[in-house]
Amino acid sequence: MAFFADLVVNGLMIGAMYALVALGFVLIYKATSVVNFAQGELVMFGGYVAAALVTLYHVPLVVSVPVLLAAMIALGFGVERGVLRPLVGQNVISVVMVTIGLAQVFQGLAAMVWGAQTINIPLPIRLDPYQIWEVYISPINLVAAVISGMFLVGFAYFFRRSRMGIAMRAVANDQQASMAVGINVRLVFALSWAIAGLAAGIGGVVWGNMLGVDTHLALVGLKVFPAVILGGLDSIPGAVVGGLLIGAIESAAAGYIDPYVGGGTKDFFPYVLMIVALMIRPYGFFGREIIERV
């Protein structure tokens, strides 16, 4: 039982990270109906920028974090303006492929600028785990979960209360109608990319601290898909629930199945879950159900 609890709790902590990355993904999909295959690369980019600032250039953390966030927001704006805007109205394959191309460019650029070796991000967080009952929790996981939680609550507030947040929800719902009532749709598009960049940047720092920063950091982007499918591709609470669920389930599955198959369960079990979800309930737990009989 303690083993199970340990797996699930630590899985949930990782899941909070997935949720944060998935949030950016869902945001972009909702507002601009672009499936962003470069979300993982945004995370990687965030990690690299943080690692470069803190480790390579010895910038104090207090300065680094705002610089990082500003850089990620700028990156989000830049990507939307430079790459995605010319493709508005293109078919699904093209847009998917463009984000894949973007991912490749990021991978190449990051490795070219900062080298291929792993860089660590030292954060002033203690290493030995806390013990609660029989469950071990490492502080960085806890910090990650708390940061993710804060962001998720912040975003929820932003979408419910702020003028811009409501505008973004309107655009997600119906682009033409929101244009007609005077919402600046282009600004909303740009803003959703910027927010996705922001979320990815936070993810990059925490994730990079846990794993070390190299191009493999981008692999987290592939874990986003099971999370968002499970939760619903166009639902923000869905991204959170999906992320947490995938984190917990993959951790538990790895704990119980890995000894029999020699590892690697984490890389494949979420996708099995996703296929099952796609067959039974393609719109996920909270996604908008589009009924279409063909």
Added chain:
Amino acid sequence: MINRECGVYKTTYEGDMALYPVPLARYSALAALAVLLLLPVALDSHAMALVNLITLAAIGAIGLNILVGFTGQVSLGQGAFMMVGSYTAAILTARYDVPFWLGLPFAGAVTAVVGMFFGIPSLRIKGLYLAIATLAAQFIIEWVINHSPWISGGAQSTIYIPTPSLFGWAINTEFRRYYMILPVAAIAYVAALNLVRSRVGRAFIAVRDRDIAAELIGVDVFKYKLLAFGISSFYAGVAGALWTYYLKIANYEHFTLATSVQYLAMIIIGGLGSVLGSVFGAVFITLLPIVLVYVVEGGASLFGFQYAAIADFLANLRLIIFGTLIILFLAIEPEGLYRLWGNVRRYFRLWPFSY
């Protein structure tokens, strides 16, 4: 090729249905075939290896284009399907002494079954959701093959096979391998051309253009989607099997997600919904890194760098240029190289009296 249909009257049904109805087109197709057959005379074995790689890639790309370009079902699993074909061929040949010409269709058939299985979600989902589902296929197949010692041959998931041979001829040089690959590629090409203008091909296009309308005019959408998955995977399986016979090794590292992305890039850069475009794309994407190496090596030696010093740089530059090209192509010429080729053709159709 360049069509000038002036003065060509189609007086019989056979004439109307011919693959190349215009004499000039027929001659130029024959000329192209002759050039392909005689290519080994002109090229050394180094260049031949490149031609072989391109031909192999073209088979896979044509297969993917049938699924993505003609039927409109986005697939990110082409690499995994090729992997299935590759391992099937390796197991058949290494353990059961099956000759390669039997191993190829068998590998194709096994892959077609696997592909159709992963095509089942297309019953309920389409577009982006399907792309994500095929992404899952990529990971699941990779994992299963890697973690089943019976399939992957245990250590490093690698199976070595003996040199394939035909009628006692060992296929052991680049030239002989070319004559092993070329007929398969030629059959694949002509079969695809004929498929897409048949009843089945028209059904595929109907499903792609508007699935609801297709259903209304009596096209069984699910059946044709599955069929597209099956045919496309058959091509992928044959391409994967040929890889195995070409390299005499089956290894999962040749067929990762990056491979799937590369094939998708081929058909997008070549032209979605065009068989010839897939070949253009295969040529382009296969040659790109090699040309890049030459250019950068030349540039580097000008400034006195050694190759070893720039190997990393080159790998990253390749990624950047690859990604940039995809983005540029989609932004500027979404219909790909085939469209550019079409523009040239259209220009010469009435040349020199264009008005």
